[in-house]
Amino acid sequence: MKRETITIKTPSGYEIEIKKWLTGRERQAINLKVLNNNNVDADGGEIKLDKTSLFELQNELIKQYINSIKDLDGKKVETDDLLEYLLDTKESDYNFVNDEINKLTKKENDDLKA
Secondary structure (H helix, E strand, C coil): CCCCCCEEEEECEEEEEEEEECCCCHHHHHHHHHHHHCCEEEECCCCCHHHHHHHHHHHHHHHHHHEECCCCCCCCCCCHHHHHHHHHHHHHHHHHHHHHHHHHHHHHHHHHHH
16 A cells, blocks of 8 residues: 655654554554553553653654655665664654654544544
8 A cells, every 4th residue: 555655854864754644553553562561540541651661652653654764875774673773873863753753643643533
């Protein structure tokens, strides 16, 4: 299935292609990561995240949204784990990608509420 993507450029110059939206399967992978690693209050429906789980959740979001990365020479990064590649870039690049994905996630959640 061909999907809409956007390309963002990090402060250092990496080109990151990210998906504009997730499939149900991708969202399930994220939800399973949360549910498998945390306590869920069945009565109140609240999920209590520990600090480690917040990082795992954000990493899973990044994994699901990133489609491809071009390095500083403009060459497509060939790896099975784009998250690991991104984690090895400068913190400012990681934070930039993280912020852009959070904006997409917020928009997707806002669209569901509308």
